[in-house]
Amino acid sequence: MPTGYPNAYLWIKDYLYGKTNIFGLSTNADQTPAVLFPKFVQQSLLQTAPGVSLDDIGMQDVNRRNYNARWQDFPRPSWVTNTSTAIESLSDPAITNVFAGLTNVFDTVSVQVSSDANPHFALTK
Numbered sequence: 007m008p009t010g011y012p013n014a015y016l017w018i019k020d021y022l023y024g025k026t027n028i029f030g031l032s033t034n035a036d037q038t039p040a041v042l043f044p045k046f047v048q049q050s051l052l053q054t055a056p057g058v059s060l061d062d063i064g065m066q067d068v069n070r071r072n073y074n075a076r077w078q079d080f081p082r083p084s085w086v087t088n089t090s091t092a093i094e095s096l097s098d099p100a101i102t103n104v105f106a107g108l109t110n111v112f113d114t115v116s117v118q119v120s121s122d123a124n125p126h127f128a129l130t131k
Contacts, residue, residue: 008050008053008054017043017046018039021039021042028042028046029042031045031046031049032045044060047060048060
């Protein structure tokens, strides 16, 4: 990176202040950091290391495709919990076997009463 930007904080600070050395790199309407930062790095590389491109640095991820011909070839989880719990509805008492926080999920009511004449007054039960 150039001597004026030894870390990302200084580049972000200049981006937020709208410095022309950063915003001058893009002529289109999209001037987000995702567009401007790669252009800034590419410009810096052209000045300091002319033979190096942006694709030569960092990591590249490639999504490798898996072709499976049978159901048995698909990946299967190695560990599954609560395999024998069947729930018919949210009111089923066995729902606590799945998640204990769902106990009496329908036993709660909240009512708030407010006044148009006195908007600062509110009663919650």
